[in-house]
Amino acid sequence: xxxxxxxxxxxxxxxxxxLRSLLGSAGSGGLxxxxxxxxxxxxxxxxxxxxxxxxxxxxxAVYRTLWLGAFGTRFSIENTLTLAAPIILTAxxxxxxxxxxxxxxxxxxALIMGGLGAVLAGVALAGLPGLLGIAICCAAGxxxxxxxxxxxxxxxxxxGVNETIATLLLNYxxxxxxxxxxxxxxxxxxxxxxxxxWSIPEAFRMGDIPGWxxxxxxxxxxxxxxxxxVLTRHTVxxxxxxxxGGNRRAAQMAGxxxxxxxxxxxxxxxxxxxxxxxIEVVAVHGAASESLVVGFGYTxxxxxxxxxxxxxxxxxxxxxxxxxxxSGGLLQRRFGMPDAATDLLQGMIFLCVxxxxxxxxxxxxxxR
Amino acid sequence: MEGELGWWGxxxxxxxxxxxxxxxxxxxALGETLTERAGRVNLGLEGTLVxxxxxxxxxxxxxxxxxxxxxxxxxxxxxxxxxxxVICNLPRVNxxxxxxxxxxxxxxxxxxxxxxxIQPRAEMLPGLPLGDWSEIPAIQSALEISPLFLxxxxxxxxxxxxxxxxxxxxxxxxxxxxxxxxxxxxxxxxRIRLAATAAGGFLSGIGxxxxxxxxxxxxxxxxxxxxxxxxxxxxxxxxxxxxxCFWASLLFGGATALGPALQTVGISxxxxxxxxxxxxLTLLLLIWASSPRExxxxxxxxxxxxx
Numbered sequence: 012x013x014x015x016x017x018x019x020x021x022x023x024x025x026x027x028x029x030l031r032s033l034l035g036s037a038g039s040g041g042l043x044x045x046x047x048x049x050x051x052x053x054x055x056x057x058x059x060x061x062x063x064x065x066x067x068x069x070x071x072a073v074y075r076t077l078w079l080g081a082f083g084t085r086f087s088i089e090n091t092l093t094l095a096a097p098i099i100l101t102a103x104x105x106x107x108x109x110x111x112x113x114x115x116x117x118x119x120x121a122l123i124m125g126g127l128g129a130v131l132a133g134v135a136l137a138g139l140p141g142l143l144g145i146a147i148c149c150a151a152g153x154x155x156x157x158x159x160x161x162x163x164x165x166x167x168x169x170x171g172v173n174e175t176i177a178t179l180l181l182n183y184x185x186x187x188x189x190x191x192x193x194x195x196x197x198x199x200x201x202x203x204x205x206x207x208x209w210s211i212p213e214a215f216r217m218g219d220i221p222g223w224x225x226x227x228x229x230x231x232x233x234x235x236x237x238x239x240x241v242l243t244r245h246t247v248x249x250x251x252x253x254x255x256g257g258n259r260r261a262a263q264m265a266g267x268x269x270x271x272x273x274x275x276x277x278x279x280x281x282x283x284x285x286x287x288x289x290i291e292v293v294a295v296h297g298a299a300s301e302s303l304v305v306g307f308g309y310t311x312x313x314x315x316x317x318x319x320x321x322x323x324x325x326x327x328x329x330x331x332x333x334x335x336x337x338s339g340g341l342l343q344r345r346f347g348m349p350d351a352a353t354d355l356l357q358g359m360i361f362l363c364v365x366x367x368x369x370x371x372x373x374x375x376x377x378x379r
Numbered sequence: 380m381e382g383e384l385g386w387w388g389x390x391x392x393x394x395x396x397x398x399x400x401x402x403x404x405x406x407x408a409l410g411e412t413l414t415e416r417a418g419r420v421n422l423g424l425e426g427t428l429v430x431x432x433x434x435x436x437x438x439x440x441x442x443x444x445x446x447x448x449x450x451x452x453x454x455x456x457x458x459x460x461x462x463x464x465v466i467c468n469l470p471r472v473n474x475x476x477x478x479x480x481x482x483x484x485x486x487x488x489x490x491x492x493x494x495x496x497i498q499p500r501a502e503m504l505p506g507l508p509l510g511d512w513s514e515i516p517a518i519q520s521a522l523e524i525s526p527l528f529l530x531x532x533x534x535x536x537x538x539x540x541x542x543x544x545x546x547x548x549x550x551x552x553x554x555x556x557x558x559x560x561x562x563x564x565x566x567x568x569x570r571i572r573l574a575a576t577a578a579g580g581f582l583s584g585i586g587x588x589x590x591x592x593x594x595x596x597x598x599x600x601x602x603x604x605x606x607x608x609x610x611x612x613x614x615x616x617x618x619x620x621x622x623x624c625f626w627a628s629l630l631f632g633g634a635t636a637l638g639p640a641l642q643t644v645g646i647s648x649x650x651x652x653x654x655x656x657x658x659x660l661t662l663l664l665l666i667w668a669s670s671p672r673e674x675x676x677x678x679x680x681x682x683x684x685x686x
Contacts, residue, residue, distance in 0.1 A: 114475055171671035175422065175475050176612050180662045183605050187655030195648060312479060351490030358484025362466065365477050369469035 043375050044319045050370075051317070051363040052331070058363070059356045068346050076345050080338025087337060092225045095333030097122065097291055099232035101311025102318065102325045103239055103283035104160065108174070109320045110243055111276045112256040117163055117178025118284040119308025120185035121156035123299075125285025127189055128155030129292040130197070130299045133211030141214040148215055149231075149289045156285015157278040159185065164277030168270045174277075186304055193300055207300035217294040228290035233326065235283055240322040242279070252276055284308065306354075310336065313361045332357065389640045391518060396636020397629045398528060399593070403428060403603070405531040405628040406586030407610035409538055410579035412619055414460070416542060417575030418555035418568075418681030421463050422478025424583045425607030426485020427456045431587020433493035436598035439501035445592045448501070449527070452588035453581040459485055460580020464573040474683065482608075496598050503596035504589075527589045531625070534582075538621040551575055555679035583607065606635075609661045616664045618677035634660045 060070035080087050104118035132151035136144055163181060166172040190206075192198075197208045219226050243249040255262040255272050262269060288303060296302050314332050318324035339353040407424050414421045421427075434455040435448035442448075463481055467474045507529075510522025542548040553561045554571040561568045590606075591598045613631060617623035638653035669675065 114473070114479075116479055166666060166669075169671060170666050171669045172665050173615075173669070175479075176608070176665065177662060179422075179608055180605075180612070180658050180665075183658045184655055184662070187651045187658070191649065191651040194651065309483060313483070316476065349491045349494035351487050351494070354483065354487035355491050356487075358480060358487040361480035361483055362462075362477070365472055365480055366466050366469060368471045368473075371471055 041321075043371065044321070044324075046374055047367045047370060048317055048319060048324075048328070048364060050374075051367040052360060054367075055356065055360040055363040058359050062355070062359075063348075063352075068348075073342065073346065076341055077335065077338045080341035081334025087334075087341075089224050090337040091330065091334040092223075092229050093295075094336050095329040096226070096228040096232045097287040097307045098310050098314055098333055098336075099229075099236060099325055099329045100283045100287035100290075101308045102314040102329060103235065103311075103322070104156075104280040104308070105312045105315035106318070106320050106322060106325065107239060107243070107280035107283070108160075108164070108276045109315065110249070110252040110256050111272055112259065113164075113167065113273070113276065114175045115160065115163065115178050115277060115280060116175060116312050117160050117181050117281070117308070118287075118311040119304070119306065120178065120182035121159045121281040121284035122288035122291070122308050123182075123185040123189050123303050124159045125152035125156040125288030126292045126296075126299045126303045127192065127208075127288075128152045128285065129289035130208050130211060133215045133293070134197075134209050137212045139214075144212065144215040145217055145293055148211065148293050149286055152289020152292070153282040153286040156288065157282035159285065160281025161274050161278040164274045167277075168273045182308065189299060189303065190301070197299075199298065205300060207296075207298045207302075210298040211293065215293055216297060217290065226290070226294035228287075228294050231286070231290060232329075235286065236322050236326055239279075239283070243322060248272070248275070284311070310357065313357055313364075317360065317364050332360075386644070389644055392640035392643060393633050393636050395518075395520065395522065396640060397633035398522075398524065399632065400635045401628040401632030402525055402528045402531055402589045402593070403586040403606050404610050404613060404631045405528075405535065405625060406589070407583045407607050408613045408617065408624040408628055409531070409534055409621055410456075410460075410582030410586070411611050411614045412579075412617070412621055412624055413538065413551070413582070414572075414576045414579035415614060415682055416555045416619055416679055417551045417572045418558060418679055419464070419467060419474050419572050419576055420478060420611070420683060421460065421481070421576055421579060422475050422608070422611060423459065423463060423481025423485060424478075424579070424611060425603065425605065426482040426489075427459045427580050427583040428587040428590065428603050428607035430459060430485045430489040431456050431584030432591040432602050433489040433496065433587075433598060434584070435588030436501050436591035437493065437496050439503075439592055440496055440499050443502050445502045445504045448592055449504070449585055449588040452584040454584070456580035456582070456584020456587065457577050458580070460577040460583075461573060463580070464569075464576035467576075468569040468573065490600055493598055493600070497600075501592065501596060501598070504592045506593075525589065525593050527585070527593070531628075535621045535625040542621070552679070555681050558681050583610075586610075605658065609657055612661045612665050615675065615678075616668045618668075618675075619679065620677065631657055631660065 063073050064070050081091050082088055101118035101122055104121055105115055108115035129148040129152040133148045136147055163174050163177045166177050167174040193208045194206045199207055199209045217227050251267050252272055255267060255269060291303055292299060310332055314325055314328050318328040335353050335356055339350055342348045342352050343350055407428055411424055431452035435452035438451040439445045439448035459481060463477055466472055466477050504525060506523040506525055509524050510519040513519055550566060550571055554568045558568045590602050609631060613627045617627045634657040637656050638650060641653055642650060
């Protein structure tokens with residue numbers, strides 16, 4: 012804890028600990044991680060209950076409606092799953108860079124660039140067989156997202172630019188680029204009421220999982236999570252990332268290529284978020300427009316933290332958070348609540364999750 | 380009239396915009412400077428700005444007094460800042476992550492409570508007509524100065540003096556430069572940071588009040604688009620110096636005014652790209668001001684963001 016370390020260690024010597032909080036309790040007991048997140052959820056729900064009571068609503072009724080809108084009917088479950096699909100993927104944009112100790116919050120921008128990439132590829136390649144076209148659209152989206160966040164990784168590595176601020180700025184820039192394109196250069200003039208891009212060919216539209224009105228993007232998301240889990244936990248690259256994330260100095264001593272790992276983590280995370288944007292285009296909207304900017308990227312950050320940067324846990328957490336998002340409409344109709352109600356609840360959960368890190372190692376007997 | 384002035388009109392609009400739009404940047408940047416000089420980063424000031432704007436507007440609608448709105452906005456910001464500090468004072472909590480959470484929480488709370496205030500009009504803050512000597516409306520409107528702008532300038536000079544010359548300035552800097560030494564002297568570093576972050580939140584809240592109570596005086600959910608965030612980057616560019624924060628705010632204000640100014644002379648094709656000018660400027664300045672090797676010049680040593 013000396014304050015004299017130079018270039019790489021933080022001056023205050025607090026980094027390893029604050030990094031561990033970035034990674035959640037990834038290194039320690041899984042049970043404790045689950046308990047901490049569950050506790051945070053309970054506290055956040057309690058606080059939200061107090062808030063809606065003050066606002067003059069019956070909290071029990073609000074929570075019944077929340078459950079109904081999230082998981083209560085087949086329709087709401089399908090709705091939740093459809094929302095969970097992009098959230099799972101945008102969570103990866105925060106989760107993977109966190110493995111190397113970076114706090115990246117650029118999922119929103121990468122998603123938008125991915126959507127644009129998918130539209131451009133889809134329009135250019137009209138005439139290809141459907142499945143191939145969908146695959147290329149998705150690949151183009153992933154590539155666009157990967158390049159977008161790799162840029163932030165490069166700035167971090169070669170210029171020391173803070174990655175959190177850079178990726179947040181890139182979100183705004185991505186939105187501006189998208190709005191510029193869909194209101195001018197690639198605007199579909201046949202759609203007068205709304206500024207949207209050209210549409211991809213009908214053949215490239217992704218269908219639903221048979222028997223469900225949930226598109227295939229959900230399963231793609233699950234597959235990506237499985238790949239990320241293997242990458243982070245069962246490969247040499249993943250292990251190198253964990254070393255870099257745990258102790259930069261040790262990674263340097265071990266001769267790891269820090270630049271390559273940094274760029275790779277950002278690029279893979281960006282690819283996942285870009286894929287989310289591509290799927291939103293091929294499965295939901297068919298074109299790029301302001302409809303892509305609904306905050307999936309920001310929700311993904313919360314999901315990554317609530318899952319304590321554990322890829323498999325993201326699946327469960329995305330269901331919970333997706334359910335909250337899905338119930339927003341019903342809360343609005345039943346109680347006349349503003350649509351920001353679910354955003355507020357998400358913010359409360361986020362704060363509680365971070366605060367719960369303080370209890371790490373103290374919750375269970377014999378903790379670290 | 381705008382048309383007759385042509386490109387001069389653009390220049391006047393950009394300069395006038397620099398003065399007008401810089402005010403929220405200035406307040407947030409000064410607030411963040413206080414917070415960061417004490418060794419913490421509060422990335423949630425965007426949320427504080429939005430909540431401040433809503434609080435100020437609602438207070439002005441309900442009481443009819445815009446200045447009471449400014450005060451209420453500051454108080455709302457103070458609460459969010461204190462919340463940030465209290466959570467960060469817990470062990471094993473990352474201050475940047477808490478900032479992101481507060482960004483989500485602050486905007487969510489503002490949009491929830493502000494839903495009812497999107498329609499009504501509030502009593503606006505009065506402007507000081509410093510351009511009345513001119514016959515040209517463009518110049519008159521460019522020189523219609525908000526009293527908050529002047530307050531911000533005074534505050535920049537005051538903070539610069541206070542940080543260097545007063546006892547509490549010294550304590551605050553000690554918390555930011557060498558917490559260990561502070562502890563050795565028996566100071567409570569967490570308490571100093573709590574005060575600094577709460578004060579920073581107060582200033583950011585006032586910046587938000589400007590957004591909703593200055594011309595054109597309304598509240599909507601698109602009122603702030605990242606000004607709070609850019610102000611945080613601006614502080615790095617200004618090297619944690621309050622007076623340089625003022626100059627940097629003018630620069631950012633001008634960049635923000637560029638898009639609307641070009642639109643007045645009929646250039647609207649790249650509207651969204653011109654509107655993104657401040658974000659690109661921020662990123663460029665950040666690239667320019669950062670360095671991969673040494674610690675940044677002027678950066679408080681305890682800061683995690685500048686290492």
